[in-house]
Amino acid sequence: MAHPAATPRMPAAIWALGFVSLLMDISSELIHSLLPVFMVTVLGTSMLAVGIIEGLAEATALMVRIFSGALSDYFGRRKPLAVLGYGLGALSKPLFALATGAGMVLTARLVDRVGKGLRGAPRDALIADLADPRIRGAAFGLRQSLDTVGAFTGPLLAMGLMLLWANDFRAVFWVAVIPGLLSVAVLVFGVREPESAADRPRVNPVRRENLRRLGFAYWWVVGVGAVFTLARFSEAFLVLRAQQGGLAVALTPLVLIAMSLVYSLGAYPFGKLADRMSHRRLLAGGLVVLVLADLALASADSGPLLWAGIALWGLHMAMTQGLLSAMVANAAPADLRGTAFGFFNFVGGIALLVASVLAGWLWDQFGASVTFYAGAMFATIALAGLLPRPGAD
Numbered sequence: 001m002a003h004p005a006a007t008p009r010m011p012a013a014i015w016a017l018g019f020v021s022l023l024m025d026i027s028s029e030l031i032h033s034l035l036p037v038f039m040v041t042v043l044g045t046s047m048l049a050v051g052i053i054e055g056l057a058e059a060t061a062l063m064v065r066i067f068s069g070a071l072s073d074y075f076g077r078r079k080p081l082a083v084l085g086y087g088l089g090a091l092s093k094p095l096f097a098l099a100t101g102a103g104m105v106l107t108a109r110l111v112d113r114v115g116k117g118l119r120g121a122p123r124d125a126l127i128a129d130l131a132d133p134r135i136r137g138a139a140f141g142l143r144q145s146l147d148t149v150g151a152f153t154g155p156l157l158a159m160g161l162m163l164l165w166a167n168d169f170r171a172v173f174w175v176a177v178i179p180g181l182l183s184v185a186v187l188v189f190g191v192r193e194p195e196s197a198a199d200r201p202r203v204n205p206v207r208r209e210n211l212r213r214l215g216f217a218y219w220w221v222v223g224v225g226a227v228f229t230l231a232r233f234s235e236a237f238l239v240l241r242a243q244q245g246g247l248a249v250a251l252t253p254l255v256l257i258a259m260s261l262v263y264s265l266g267a268y269p270f271g272k273l274a275d276r277m278s279h280r281r282l283l284a285g286g287l288v289v290l291v292l293a294d295l296a297l298a299s300a301d302s303g304p305l306l307w308a309g310i311a312l313w314g315l316h317m318a319m320t321q322g323l324l325s326a327m328v329a330n331a332a333p334a335d336l337r338g339t340a341f342g343f344f345n346f347v348g349g350i351a352l353l354v355a356s357v358l359a360g361w362l363w364d365q366f367g368a369s370v371t372f373y374a375g376a377m378f379a380t381i382a383l384a385g386l387l388p389r390p391g392a393d
Helices: 012-032 035-042 047-075 079-098 102-130 133-164 169-175 177-190 216-230 236-244 253-274 279-299 303-331 334-366 368-386
Strands: none
Touching: 012 079, 012 102, 012 133, 012 169, 012 177, 012 253, 035 047, 035 102, 035 236, 047 079, 047 102, 047 236, 047 334, 079 102, 079 169, 079 177, 102 133, 102 303, 102 334, 133 169, 133 253, 133 303, 169 177, 216 279, 216 303, 216 334, 216 368, 236 253, 236 303, 236 334, 236 368, 253 279, 253 303, 279 303, 279 368, 303 334, 334 368
């Protein structure tokens, strides 16, 4: 007989949500691991344009979450918005294969990221609803780990298909449609959300009295997360850094494969660790690792130091991404979790837009090294923000 204090089992629905993320990430990363090089070498876009497109796309995804999260709180339903979001992500994939200019790439990225924005906050709130508080860090870590398996499987497939099909970008982009549609099917048939939330009266979650319930601990997490995001601009710049050092076009997906492999292996163990230790200390450790990653990438565009920087980037993601989600879930009332994740990602979206545009501008004006040194500086500022607030776990 199990001891009453035994660790609860992970719900099957969280495993299913992890596989939904895995399939969509395979679909997305088949494209995104090649997209920066496609834009620069085939469409002739500048580094600044890459930064603007990436920043607008990712910021759109994160800012849309504020509305989807609040709607999921209002209706007491998370799954319908998640299905709509994953559906838009799947339907955007053919646009990349058809793109003939930067404008169409931007359109495809925005449709894809609107889908991501619609699904992100409701999905994260659904995980918090499904998971026992004693395993919440592990639940977010598991979902992130499976998501990241897709994040390195997609580039691995992209690299193999590029070698097989003689660098035919568009043919590879068409393949991405298949796992995207499969992810929607798994979500529709494999996830059932709790019924209790839908039975409560509908109340506007963004009313002033409700927002006051998101206390100082929550807004502190939002502030630290925003400064953290300024140091973590688009991963497109990791790919371009390696290409700058002479990595062949067909092999550029190796960058995201290496980063995502480290991320995937670390996300679940660090998620479990977050259930047992100080969140503030674990987050600080992740920021130190990010500083080291930025310094390594600033110092080298090839060789062991470059790959060490890429691996450290993946390690800091493993240490911090599930952790930040668990911190938001712990700091927010249950009936405002969708709204809480929405505001958290809205602020992060603005920071990511600024970070990606700034990274592109710094790269064009001063070179790649300055871009990564600036990232290290922002990570150090975020680390300093952890120091005056003891006990913020």
